[in-house]
Amino acid sequence: MRNLATLLFLGGLAFLLIVITGSLDFGNPPMRIGEAIQQDAPAQVGAANIVTAVVLGYRGLDTLGELSILFAAATAGGLVLGSLPARRRPDAGFVLRAGSDLMFPLLMVAGLYIVIHGHLSPGGGFQGGVILAAAFFLPLLARPQSTPGHGWLTVIEGLSGAAFIAIGLAALYGGQAFLTPLLDKGTLGELVSGGTLPLLYLAVGLKVGAELSGLLMRLAEDEEATS
Amino acid sequence: MSTLFGLIFFVGAIGLCVIGIAGIVLSRNLFRMVLALAIAEAGANLMLVLAGYRWDAVAPILAGTPATQPMVDPVPQAMVLTAIVIGVGVQALALSLVIRVKQRYATLDMREARQRMQDDLDREAGITPSRSQEQPAGERPLPPPSHVAVEAAGGGHD
Numbered sequence: 001m002r003n004l005a006t007l008l009f010l011g012g013l014a015f016l017l018i019v020i021t022g023s024l025d026f027g028n029p030p031m032r033i034g035e036a037i038q039q040d041a042p043a044q045v046g047a048a049n050i051v052t053a054v055v056l057g058y059r060g061l062d063t064l065g066e067l068s069i070l071f072a073a074a075t076a077g078g079l080v081l082g083s084l085p086a087r088r089r090p091d092a093g094f095v096l097r098a099g100s101d102l103m104f105p106l107l108m109v110a111g112l113y114i115v116i117h118g119h120l121s122p123g124g125g126f127q128g129g130v131i132l133a134a135a136f137f138l139p140l141l142a143r144p145q146s147t148p149g150h151g152w153l154t155v156i157e158g159l160s161g162a163a164f165i166a167i168g169l170a171a172l173y174g175g176q177a178f179l180t181p182l183l184d185k186g187t188l189g190e191l192v193s194g195g196t197l198p199l200l201y202l203a204v205g206l207k208v209g210a211e212l213s214g215l216l217m218r219l220a221e222d223e224e225a226t227s
Numbered sequence: 228m229s230t231l232f233g234l235i236f237f238v239g240a241i242g243l244c245v246i247g248i249a250g251i252v253l254s255r256n257l258f259r260m261v262l263a264l265a266i267a268e269a270g271a272n273l274m275l276v277l278a279g280y281r282w283d284a285v286a287p288i289l290a291g292t293p294a295t296q297p298m299v300d301p302v303p304q305a306m307v308l309t310a311i312v313i314g315v316g317v318q319a320l321a322l323s324l325v326i327r328v329k330q331r332y333a334t335l336d337m338r339e340a341r342q343r344m345q346d347d348l349d350r351e352a353g354i355t356p357s358r359s360q361e362q363p364a365g366e367r368p369l370p371p372p373s374h375v376a377v378e379a380a381g382g383g384h385d
C-alpha cells in the first residue's frame with residue numbers, strides 16, 4: 001500500500017516535471033537577468049569569470065548564508081559524533097605513506113591555484129577548498145599517530161569566516177551595500193584584478209577546506225573508535 | 228531537433244530525481260537512503276544546469292573569446308555551485324547520524340533500529356512497552372511457546 005502510494009506520487013512528480021520542462025525552449029532560455037549580468041559584470045565587478053561575479057558580487061549575501069549552512073552542518077556533525085578518545089591505529093603501509101607524501105604538495109598547489117584563480121578560470125573557493133580538504137586528510141590516513149588534531153583547523157575556519165564578514169562590513173563602512181566589491185578593479189583577466197573578490201574567494205576556500213577536512217577527520221576517527 | 232535533445236536531457240535529470248526519491252522512500256537501509264539522497268541531488272542540479280543551457284554557447288568566462296560569442300546563463304551555474312557544496316555538507320551530516328545509529332543499535336535497517344530505539348526509550352522511562360508484536364495487550368487465546376518468549380526478551384538488544 002505504501003509502495004503503491006509512493007509509486008503514484010513519483011509518477012505524478014515525473015509527469016509534472018516533464019510537462020514543465022517540456023514547455024521550456026531548450027537551448028534558448030529566456031535569460032533576461034543572465035544577459036544583463038553578462039553585459040554589466042565586467043564593468044561592475046571586474047571578474048573574468050562571470051559565475052564568480054554572480055556568486056561573490058551579485059549574490060554575496062547568499063554565499064554567506066550558504067557558508068553558514070555548511071558551518072551548521074559541520075558543527076552538527078561534530079556534535080553528533082562527539083570527541084571520542086582517539087584510539088589511533090598504527091601507521092599505514094609504505095605505499096600509502098609514500099603516496100601521501102607525494103600527493104600532499106601537489107594537492108596543496110592545485111587547490112591553492114584553483115582558489116586563487118577563481119575569478120579568472122573555472123573553479124574557485126568551493127572547488128579548491130574541497131581539494132585542500134583532501135590534501136589535509138591524506139596525512140591522517142597515512143600517519144594517524146603523528147597527525148595533529150583538528151584544533152588548528154577550527155582556528156583557520158573561524159578566522160576565514162570572520163575575514164569574509166569583515167570584508168563585507170568594510171563595504172558597509174564605506175557607505176555601500178554589504179559585500180560590495182571594493183578596491184581597484186584592475187585589468188580584466190589579470191591575476192590581481194576584481195578588487196576584493198580574490199580575497200573573498202580565498203576566505204571561502206580556507207573555510208570550506210578546514211570545515212570539510214575537520215569533518216572527514218572526525219568521521220575517520222569515529223570509524224576507528226568503532227572498529 | 229533541439230526539443231528532442233532537450234527532452235532526452237530533461238528526462239535523464241528527472242529520472243535521477245525520481246530514482247533518488249524512490250530510494251529514499253522505499254529503502255529500509257539507512258546508508259542506501261543517504262546514497263539515494265545524493266542521486267536525487269544530482270538530478271536536481273542537472274535540471275538547474277540544463278535550464279540555463281544555450282546552443283552554441285561558451286562558458287561564461289571572458290578570457291580570449293570574442294564578445295559576440297553567446298554565453299550560457301551564469302545564474303543557474305552559480306546556484307548549482309553552491310547547491311553541490313551544501314549537498315556535501317548535508318550528506319556528511321546524514322552519514323555521521325548513520326554512524327551513530329550503527330554504533331548504538333548495531334543495525335542499519337530502519338525498522339529494526341526504530342524498534343530498538345523504542346525499547347531503549349521504554350526501558351529508560353521504566354514503562355513496559357504498551358504495544359509490541361511479541362506481547363500484544365489484552366488476553367491471548369493461547370499462550371505462546373516458552374522459547375519464543377525467551378527469545379523476544381533476550382533478542383531485543385545486544
